[in-house]
Amino acid sequence: MRTIRAVAWKEIQVYFGTPIAYIVGLIFLVLTGIFFAIGVVPSENNPFPEASLSNFFQWSTTILILLAPALTMRLLAEEQKLGTIELLLTSPVRDWEIILGKYAASLTFLLAMLLLTLYYPLLLFIFADPDPGPIYSGYLGLVLYGAAALAIGMLTTTITSNQIVAGFVAMGIIAALSFVHFSSELLGGFSALLISEIGLQSHFEDFGRGVIDTKHIVYFLSVTAVFLFLAIRALEFRRWR
Amino acid sequence: MEDRKPDNLMIQASELTHYYGPRPAIQDVNFGVKRGEILGFLGPNGAGKTTTMRIITGFMPPTQGKVTLADYDVVEQSLAVRQRIGYLPETVPLHTEMPVTSYLKYMGTLRGMPSRQIKRRISDVIDLCRLGDYHKTIIGKLSKGFRQRVGIAQAILHEPEVLVLDEPTIGIDPIQVVETRRLIQDLGKEQTVVLSSHILPEVNMICERVLIIHEGMIVAEDTPENLAQRLQGVDQLQVEVGGPVREVTAALRQIKGVTEVTHRSQQGRNVFTVQVQRGQDLRDEISRVVVSNDWRLLSMQLVSMSLEDIFLRLTTHEEL
Ligand SMILES: Nc1ncnc2c1ncn2[C@@H]1O[C@H](COP(=O)(O)OP(=O)(O)O)[C@@H](O)[C@H]1O
Ligand SMILES: [Mg+2]
Numbered sequence: 314m315r316t317i318r319a320v321a322w323k324e325i326q327v328y329f330g331t332p333i334a335y336i337v338g339l340i341f342l343v344l345t346g347i348f349f350a351i352g353v354v355p356s357e358n359n360p361f362p363e364a365s366l367s368n369f370f371q372w373s374t375t376i377l378i379l380l381a382p383a384l385t386m387r388l389l390a391e392e393q394k395l396g397t398i399e400l401l402l403t404s405p406v407r408d409w410e411i412i413l414g415k416y417a418a419s420l421t422f423l424l425a426m427l428l429l430t431l432y433y434p435l436l437l438f439i440f441a442d443p444d445p446g447p448i449y450s451g452y453l454g455l456v457l458y459g460a461a462a463l464a465i466g467m468l469t470t471t472i473t474s475n476q477i478v479a480g481f482v483a484m485g486i487i488a489a490l491s492f493v494h495f496s497s498e499l500l501g502g503f504s505a506l507l508i509s510e511i512g513l514q515s516h517f518e519d520f521g522r523g524v525i526d527t528k529h530i531v532y533f534l535s536v537t538a539v540f541l542f543l544a545i546r547a548l549e550f551r552r553w554r
Numbered sequence: 555m556e557d558r559k560p561d562n563l564m565i566q567a568s569e570l571t572h573y574y575g576p577r578p579a580i581q582d583v584n585f586g587v588k589r590g591e592i593l594g595f596l597g598p599n600g601a602g603k604t605t606t607m608r609i610i611t612g613f614m615p616p617t618q619g620k621v622t623l624a625d626y627d628v629v630e631q632s633l634a635v636r637q638r639i640g641y642l643p644e645t646v647p648l649h650t651e652m653p654v655t656s657y658l659k660y661m662g663t664l665r666g667m668p669s670r671q672i673k674r675r676i677s678d679v680i681d682l683c684r685l686g687d688y689h690k691t692i693i694g695k696l697s698k699g700f701r702q703r704v705g706i707a708q709a710i711l712h713e714p715e716v717l718v719l720d721e722p723t724i725g726i727d728p729i730q731v732v733e734t735r736r737l738i739q740d741l742g743k744e745q746t747v748v749l750s751s752h753i754l755p756e757v758n759m760i761c762e763r764v765l766i767i768h769e770g771m772i773v774a775e776d777t778p779e780n781l782a783q784r785l786q787g788v789d790q791l792q793v794e795v796g797g798p799v800r801e802v803t804a805a806l807r808q809i810k811g812v813t814e815v816t817h818r819s820q821q822g823r824n825v826f827t828v829q830v831q832r833g834q835d836l837r838d839e840i841s842r843v844v845v846s847n848d849w850r851l852l853s854m855q856l857v858s859m860s861l862e863d864i865f866l867r868l869t870t871h872e873e874l
Contacts, residue, residue, distance in 0.1 A: 319663035396647035403611045404664040405636040
């Protein structure tokens with residue numbers, strides 16, 4: 314536990330000490346702010362908007378496809394590039410402690426980012442009378458979605474020493490899993506059911522509507538666990554290559 | 555215990571072979587390191603030193619062969635091995651964005667040291683490695699020499715039983731080299747040290763035993779003194795003679811016991827290097843020959859062969 318904390322703490326310090334993390338945070342806040350505003354401010358298309366965060370939630374998941382990999386891509390790729398992995402892997406630290414420590418750091422940063430978005434619901438509660446249910450469930454869904462996206466990023470950063478490759482491959486996987494449900498609409502039948510079951514986005518929708526279904530929670534936690542497990546195995550493999 | 559642990563060996567490597575590609579980087583390497591010993595790996599670039607170090611530190615497994623450290627198998631019981639080593643990799647990879655103390659604290663925690671011990675040891679190693687003025691500096695802003703010190707500081711922080719130092723003095727200035735060597739010698743009084751180097755006098759100075767590695771194979775193993783003696787089949791004499799080069803060379807070659815004579819011109823003076831079979835003192839004979847030919851004997855000096863010559867001999871086609 315102490316080791317995981319040490320690994321995580323080091324990475325958290327890096328996040329808060331480097332511009333990239335601030336850029337990621339800023340982009341996230343600006344974009345989600347725009348989509349939040351579009352969702353709640355009256356316009357020609359939408360003269361009587363709902364006091365809800367549904368637009369914010371929907372777009373946040375899409376934005377995270379790009380930003381979650383930006384948070385994880387450095388974590389192990391850079392250690393491999395700079396050679397610091399040599400001292401990390403020759404320290405008496407278990408592979409799962411390394412992966413979980415680094416993952417915990419990225420999750421912490423994501424939670425900090427989401428914490429800063431809480432002023433959107435705050436505004437709604439001050440100026441309108443929103444239904445709190447979908448707001449709570451939406452945030453829960455967003456955290457679970459983000460956790461899964463970061464786990465995917467952990468796998469790719471472990472596999473390559475090239476940060477950019479790690480980032481883009483993670484984006485590809487998350488995007489594929491997010492948008493796979495569109496293809497299910499074309500296919501129909503059993504394969505459509507199967508595909509919509511593996512899609513990240515289709516499992517997120519209910520959360521946005523205020524429904525907390527354990528099925529979806531289990532789904533996101535499983536994706537997270539599978540990718541973290543693969544990342545640990547990849548690091549073990551890296552050690553014995 | 556006794557029968558299981560021959561000679562109280564701290565590290566025992568047997569038949570190590572490692573392939574990166576089709577050609578072996580090291581081949582059939584065997585060695586043992588005694589508890590408390592300072593062992594040096596000496597060899598030119600590409601000899602296989604780093605490969606060997608990476609195997610004994612558990613960074614990568616050998617393609618074939620086996621290493622035990624404190625009786626733990628480096629591959630099978632990797633964690634136990636890693637708890638007992640301090641390692642300075644050749645490239646000194648450090649987290650350049652961290653200040654020195656934070657970095658050392660991080661490394662201490664990874665090594666499982668209790669916080670209080672970390673604090674105490676950080677101040678110890680900062681003194682030992684003379685990092686006092688820079689303990690708050692970001693590592694990326696330090697010079698190469700100071701980074702090397704941080705690298706050594708992290709390697710000794712947890713007082714490991716075994717120190718593995720890959721080219722610990724490469725690329726630092728001469729004064730720091732001297733300090734670093736002294737530090738390693740001090741550490742070697744308590745700990746088992748394995749270091750690699752391509753610099754002969756360095757290994758000669760620091761190590762109690764030397765393994766000469768060349769093209770992935772160990773070609774010699776002994777104390778620096780014994781190596782010098784064992785491999786020194788000949789003594790050398792530097793003789794400065796005033797006389798015609800060709801005739802002098804021929805005359806010197808005639809002397810019984812002389813194996814080789816080479817000539818070079820040094821600032822207009824004729825210096826002959828005379829190789830003599832070991833244990834023969836031919837100085838009287840040489841001076842007699844020179845004088846009887848009416849040449850002038852200007853100087854004569856016995857040069858005991860250094861490890862450097864041995865090395866050049868062992869690795870004759872090396873480009874330094
Ligand atoms: N990661 C690697 N991939 C491929 N070949 C390597 C790698 N590391 C070392 N080698 C090769 O293995 C041989 C031994 O290298 P090394 O152990 O680094 O020698 P030294 O440390 O004595 O300079 C060299 O021929 C080198 O080119
Ligand atoms: Mg090397």
